[in-house]
Amino acid sequence: MxxxxxxxxxxxxxxxxxxxxxxxxxxxxxxxxxxxxxxxxxxxxxxxxxxxxxxxxxxxxxxxxxxxxxxxxxxxxxxxxxxxxxxxxxxxxxxxxxxxxNEKYYVIIPSTSKYFSPNQTILSPSMYDLKTILKSPLVLSAPESAIRHQVNGLFQKFHIKPNIIMESNSIITATNLFMRGVGLTISSASILNKIHHSLPINLLPIDTQILQLxxxxxxxxxxxxxxxxxxxxxxxxxxxxxxxxELLNITIPKFCINLGIVISYHSLSILFLLIYKNKSIHFSTIKKLVVAL
Structure with a gap:
């Protein structure tokens, strides 16, 4: 030895x-x-x-x-x-x-949570009080990470003592754990796009004035x-x-581009995520999503 x-x-x-x-x-x-x-x-x-x-x-x-x-x-x-x-x-x-x-952050809610809303993916920001949601059991990245530094600032802003049930050095690991019902997490669309899954989730947008990536x-x-x-x-x-x-030319049908609608990168990422999860999504639905985002 x-x-x-x-x-x-x-x-x-x-x-x-x-x-x-x-x-x-x-x-x-x-x-x-x-x-x-x-x-x-x-x-x-x-x-x-x-x-x-x-x-x-x-x-x-x-x-x-x-x-x-x-x-x-x-x-x-x-x-x-x-x-x-x-x-x-x-x-x-x-x-x-x-x-x-830059991108938006989202509180990501698994189907096992009491806050989960069926038949929806992107929730209205006003659907839940963010301070209340953040008191739920959480799976977060390690304290040394940049995203955790921001999230800790969020806890301080709302005077919350977080209920952190697990930490990981990798935000991707944290996201995978939450998808299995371990707890809620905070992540971005670009990270979610890298995790291939078919589990239902809700995304609660966080105001960019409060937190952004x-x-x-x-x-x-x-x-x-x-x-x-x-x-x-x-x-x-x-x-x-x-x-x-790339997202404009590959993911979104040409007719959406011809609408002349300008949407942000984080919105394109979310749209990509929705299309990935439901490849049979109808063009009219995509149009409504683009407008909503």
């Missing part, structure tokens, strides 16, 4: 050394070290990196998956080149950030940017637009 642990340690140290020497062992490529929260990377990086790497084949990527404060510390100490996170209002000084859009990419202030890093920042900033176009 001692020998096995010794071999493991040697192997780990060798891998770390290889990682640190990448800049020098691959002189013709540019290394970008990205810090990101693991649960955020699970769906955001798959949208960002494939096209970026195709357009910039000389780039090598190293991921450092940690909580926001650790990523910020690494960025300020120049141990990573950029940091992808959410909710820039919480970010530390000495960092410059770029935003790529913004993604950002951050760099250390006053550091010169290479052309490749500028490409990555631009790809991140345009990710919102490209995803919007």
């Amino acid at each position: 001692i020998y096995y642990n010794y071999l493991e340690t040697i192997s780990y140290n060798d891998q770390q050394l290889v990682r640190k020497l990448t800049r020098y062992t691959h002189p013709n490529s540019e290394l970008i070290r990205i810090g990101i929260l693991e649960s955020l990377g699970s769906f955001l990086l798959s949208e960002l990196l494939p096209d970026f790497l195709k357009e910039n084949p000389e780039v090598r990527i190293q991921l450092f998956e940690s909580f926001p404060r650790i990523n910020e510390e690494r960025l300020l100490n120049e141990k990573i080149d950029c940091y992808i996170g959410q909710n820039p209002e919480t970010i530390t000084k000495g960092v410059k950030f770029y935003i790529n859009g 913004q993604y950002f990419i951050a760099i250390k202030k006053n550091l010169p940017l290479s052309p490749i890093m500028k490409n990555l920042i631009n790809a991140f900033k345009n990710l919102y637009k490209s995803k919007l176009n």
Whole structure:
């Protein structure tokens, strides 16, 4: 057992050394070290990196998956080149950030909850008192996460002592647990879209003046940017637009576009979720949904 642990340690140290020497062992490529929260990377990086790497084949990527404060510390100490996170209002000084859009948060209510309303998906914001809903048993992400930082602010705003029955480092894990009736949770449409399920749920919108989700990419202030890093920042900033176009061109029938209705990204995400759950949804229903959203 001692020998096995010794071999493991040697192997780990060798891998770390290889990682640190990448800049020098691959002189013709540019290394970008990205810090990101693991649960955020699970769906955001798959949208960002494939096209970026195709357009910039000389780039090598190293991921450092940690909580926001650790990523910020690494960025300020120049141990990573950029940091992808959410909710820039919480970010530390000495960092410059770029935003790529925003989304609404929803209280997500499973069918096992007494607040569940059958035959509905998106509830009216006025259907339930948010303060009352937040007193229900909750499944939340870990206290160190950015979303939890915001949710804790929500509890303080309403002077609530939350009934948290389970915590997870991953918001996706928390969302999956809630779907099995463990408790209510707070999440966004983009996260729900990544979880394939057929269980009935209700989405209670939270006013964006109270709580909203913004993604950002951050760099250390006053550091010169290479052309490749500028490409990555631009790809991140345009990710919102490209995803919007994808949803418009693929998910929503052409006649909806011809209506000339402008809807936000979070609304498109919700519409995508509804269509995914009910692929036989009628065009007239989609039209009503677009108008309602």
